[in-house]
Amino acid sequence: MQHTWRCAIRVADLGEFGIIARIVGRLPQFPAVLLGPGDDAAVLRAPDGRVVVTTDLLLEGRHFRRDWSSAYDIGRKAAAQNLADVVAMGADPTAIFVGLGLPGDLPTAWLDGLTDGFGDECALVGASVAGGDISSSEQIVLGVTALGDLGGRAPVTRSGARPGQVVAVAGRLGHAAAGLALLLAGREELPYPELVDAHRRPQPPYGCGPGAAVLGATAMADVSDGLLQDVGHIAKASGVRVELEPQDLPVPEPLAAAAAELGVDPLRWVLTGGDDHALVAVFPADVRLPPEWRVIGRVVEGEGVQVRGHDEPQGGWDHFRE
Amino acid sequence: MQHTWRCAIRVADLGEFGIIARIVGRLPQFPAVLLGPGDDAAVLRAPDGRVVVTTDLLLEGRHFRRDWSSAYDIGRKAAAQNLADVVAMGADPTAIFVGLGLPGDLPTAWLDGLTDGFGDECALVGASVAGGDISSSEQIVLGVTALGDLGGRAPVTRSGARPGQVVAVAGRLGHAAAGLALLLAGREELPYPELVDAHRRPQPPYGCGPGAAVLGATAMADVSDGLLQDVGHIAKASGVRVELEPQDLPVPEPLAAAAAELGVDPLRWVLTGGDDHALVAVFPADVRLPPEWRVIGRVVEGEGVQVRGHDEPQGGWDHFRE
Numbered sequence: 001m002q003h004t005w006r007c008a009i010r011v012a013d014l015g016e017f018g019i020i021a022r023i024v025g026r027l028p029q030f031p032a033v034l035l036g037p038g039d040d041a042a043v044l045r046a047p048d049g050r051v052v053v054t055t056d057l058l059l060e061g062r063h064f065r066r067d068w069s070s071a072y073d074i075g076r077k078a079a080a081q082n083l084a085d086v087v088a089m090g091a092d093p094t095a096i097f098v099g100l101g102l103p104g105d106l107p108t109a110w111l112d113g114l115t116d117g118f119g120d121e122c123a124l125v126g127a128s129v130a131g132g133d134i135s136s137s138e139q140i141v142l143g144v145t146a147l148g149d150l151g152g153r154a155p156v157t158r159s160g161a162r163p164g165q166v167v168a169v170a171g172r173l174g175h176a177a178a179g180l181a182l183l184l185a186g187r188e189e190l191p192y193p194e195l196v197d198a199h200r201r202p203q204p205p206y207g208c209g210p211g212a213a214v215l216g217a218t219a220m221a222d223v224s225d226g227l228l229q230d231v232g233h234i235a236k237a238s239g240v241r242v243e244l245e246p247q248d249l250p251v252p253e254p255l256a257a258a259a260a261e262l263g264v265d266p267l268r269w270v271l272t273g274g275d276d277h278a279l280v281a282v283f284p285a286d287v288r289l290p291p292e293w294r295v296i297g298r299v300v301e302g303e304g305v306q307v308r309g310h311d312e313p314q315g316g317w318d319h320f321r322e
Numbered sequence: 323m324q325h326t327w328r329c330a331i332r333v334a335d336l337g338e339f340g341i342i343a344r345i346v347g348r349l350p351q352f353p354a355v356l357l358g359p360g361d362d363a364a365v366l367r368a369p370d371g372r373v374v375v376t377t378d379l380l381l382e383g384r385h386f387r388r389d390w391s392s393a394y395d396i397g398r399k400a401a402a403q404n405l406a407d408v409v410a411m412g413a414d415p416t417a418i419f420v421g422l423g424l425p426g427d428l429p430t431a432w433l434d435g436l437t438d439g440f441g442d443e444c445a446l447v448g449a450s451v452a453g454g455d456i457s458s459s460e461q462i463v464l465g466v467t468a469l470g471d472l473g474g475r476a477p478v479t480r481s482g483a484r485p486g487q488v489v490a491v492a493g494r495l496g497h498a499a500a501g502l503a504l505l506l507a508g509r510e511e512l513p514y515p516e517l518v519d520a521h522r523r524p525q526p527p528y529g530c531g532p533g534a535a536v537l538g539a540t541a542m543a544d545v546s547d548g549l550l551q552d553v554g555h556i557a558k559a560s561g562v563r564v565e566l567e568p569q570d571l572p573v574p575e576p577l578a579a580a581a582a583e584l585g586v587d588p589l590r591w592v593l594t595g596g597d598d599h600a601l602v603a604v605f606p607a608d609v610r611l612p613p614e615w616r617v618i619g620r621v622v623e624g625e626g627v628q629v630r631g632h633d634e635p636q637g638g639w640d641h642f643r644e
Contacts, residue, residue: 034372034477035477035479038480038559039411039477039479039480039543039559040376040407040408040410040411040480040542040543040544041374041375041376041407041408041410041411041413041468041470042374042375042376043372043373043374043375043411043472043477044372044373044375045371045372046368046370046371046372046373047371048368049367049368049369049371050356050365050366050367050368051365051366051368051373051469052363052364052365053363053364053365053366053417053419053452053453053467053469054362054363054364054419054453055419055420055421055453055454055455055465055467056421056455057421057422057423057455057457057459057463057465058457059423059457059459059463062457062458062459063457084362085362085363086362086363088362088363089361089362089363089365091363095375097375097376097377097467098377099377099378099379099421099465100379101379101381101463130375131375131376131377132377133377133378133379135379135380135381135384135385136384137379137381137384141379141381141423141463141465143377143379143421143463143465143466143467144465145375145377145419145421145465145467146363147373147375148363150365155356155357155361155365157357157361158360158361158362220362221361221362222362237360237361
């Protein structure tokens with residue numbers, strides 16, 4: 001009989017340089033990387049003459065849990081949330097850099113999964129994991145920085161919304177929040193695997209970011225704090241008011257069904273759930289949008305965000321109006 | 323009588339957006355920053371068409387201690403070690419980004435000190451703190467990313483050393499290690515404040531990095547792991563051997579005196595101490611170096627690093643020869 005138990009190799013057995021070699025060996029470098037891992041710093045192409053930069057800190061227990069997500073999914077999600085910030089500026093991601101705090105007793109297989117998650121998510125957009133840093137840490141810490149190139153386009157900031165324009169969304173809303181609610185309620189046995197998967201691994205509509213810039217978007221944000229809050233950031237930065245049409249907000253079947261099981265309003269997930277990393281953008285009223293985009297409201301004079309016909313329904317989102 | 327005790331304001335009282343506003347309000351933005359904090363990502367100038375990038379993760383208790391260093395010094399040091407990596411490529415730093423994990427009960431005065439430390443160290447080189455991320459964390463976590471511009475110069479990597487060239491160092495060696503040894507021995511009362519200060523706040527010779535590129539340096543590294551180890555990285559990456567002349571290594575008076583007090587060999591601090599972020603570079607033999615640089619050895623055929631006349635003296639550094 002085969003003895004199937006094996007002593008897991010731990011990252012501490014590899015040492016710092018062994019860990020780095022193991023990570024680097026799993027990561028291809030795309031042509032934008034002129035000098036990759038192994039020197040004091042990396043050198044990237046920045047053909048536009050400008051570079052877009054965003055950074056996030058992800059802490060075990062606070063931003064992810066090893067018992068809820070695989071190493072691979074944690075890597076994908078950590079990369080995704082930074083790449084989404086880059087495309088939300090209308091830029092094409094070029095590379096990410098990862099500061100890794102790892103417990104010494106972490107199995108190397110877990111590190112490999114994390115590395116592959118980072119690499120595979122970046123490969124979706126042709127970006128490289130071009131460098132990083134390793135430290136010993138009691139809990140896992142991920143410091144992720146993503147860079148992008150604007151390709152000659154103006155950055156699409158949060159401050160360019162003007163009255164008369166339309167607000168549109170690309171990507172999923174509320175799915176990750178619904179998945180998290182199922183996990184928190186211990187109801188992940190319910191037949192909505194796409195919702196729990198959405199919590200574990202977002203699917204930002206990457207191409208829609210640079211695409212929106214080409215289509216003439218004048219403001220854009222990635223939905224990381226929830227639609228109302230992120231649209232609120234655009235409204236505040238632009239000095240305008242946004243009116244959202246509730247009947248235009250997407251509430252697909254699994255979201256409605258899961259909400260019914262948990263006895264909640266699915267619109268709440270759609271309006272306040274983050275972590276799906278949809279893109280919300282503002283376009284001139286006469287824009288012709290491809291099917292990835294769905295118009296959900298319009299820009300008017302004033303301030304704040306209103307969901308038409310829902311003045312303070314479940315008493316939930318009034319504090320998001322700023 | 324004045325009641326001098328005041329209830330400290332904690333960062334948790336400010337909330338995420340309040341913390342960000344407080345930090346951003348203390349940080350000037352230099353012209354390389356086209357779009358600073360407050361959007362999904364920042365936009366920086368990259369006039370060279372390439373960008374140099376490095377990242378480090380710093381964890382409380384492992385990389386710094388609040389009882390040994392002030393918030394201001396921790397910010398300066400965290401910025402310095404990343405800026406030193408940028409100049410070690412021959413680039414001019416343009417900006418840093420900081421992912422901050424903060425305990426909710428941290429006094430806001432501590433956060434202000436940290437912010438000012440980051441800002442002041444960056445200002446030394448004309449760089450901005452151009453963005454970041456805030457998270458709640460039990461212990462302080464700093465994820466720092468620094469960017470730089472090569473100004474049309476080739477990056478000075480670790481792999482360009484050739485036999486016949488000379489090895490030179492700019493900046494201090496062993497001072498931070500001596501300061502740490504004094505702290506660990508509980509001997510900070512000894513009259514060498516510059517050593518303890520060196521541990522708390524490195525003084526990288528920033529201008530010498532781009533300067534070395536202009537002088538024709540063919541390889542360079544910042545001394546963060548200790549001179550022998552970092553020169554070893556250059557030797558390995560270049561496929562050469564480096565011979566260091568012990569009598570040329572700088573052992574200034576406070577280093578020698580502190581070593582005598584603690585009964586250790588100061589050369590050990592000079593050879594193996596990190597954290598001063600000196601620069602070590604390799605130049606053609608006929609180079610005329612300004613006084614900031616001190617020739618300490620030469621490049622020969624072979625592999626590894628040797629300190630001439632010290633074959634395995636205190637049994638300390640043989641394992642650094644790779």
